[in-house]
Amino acid sequence: MADNDQLQVELVAADRTVWSGQATMIIAKTADGDIGVLRNHMPVLSLLVDGVISVDPVDGDRMYAAVDGGFLSVANNRVSILAQYAALADEIDVEAARAEFEAAQGEDSDEAQERARRAEARIRAVEKAS
Structure with a gap:
């Protein structure tokens, strides 16, 4: 090409x-x-x-x-x-991202929601790559 x-x-x-x-x-x-x-x-x-x-x-x-x-x-x-x-995706620690997502879900603030969105993006990248 x-x-x-x-x-x-x-x-x-x-x-x-x-x-x-x-x-x-x-x-x-x-x-x-x-x-x-x-x-x-x-x-x-x-x-x-x-x-x-x-x-x-x-x-x-x-x-x-x-x-x-x-x-x-x-x-x-x-x-x-x-x-x-x-x-x-192959650089992401998916277990750390899941832990961050769960921790952020337990909080009720805009900052926690932002952390949850970012952790979710990392999880999705790894899932799509596998």
Whole structure:
């Protein structure tokens, strides 16, 4: 597949580049709903919500990552996903995420609800990857 048939993708967290490479498709959850990005997609700048992103790399199986909000930028077959936290499914400790989810469920505050949403995204990423 020629380079012009691919997307150049950068998944970046505040502390590191989580994944960078060529992909054929990206699916992400934005504030306006799910978005799928293929080659030659129109330019987009969107707010991401806590959730799961899927990446179909040119070489290999579909990958899943959990993100805590952030931004999605698409232009000229380049996709940038910037988040405070992002991790590939195989990097996530699912038992720790489940414990965090259960602990947050027992509290009644906006902060606890946010922690629960983020933990749930991590759990979903691992479940989709398996």
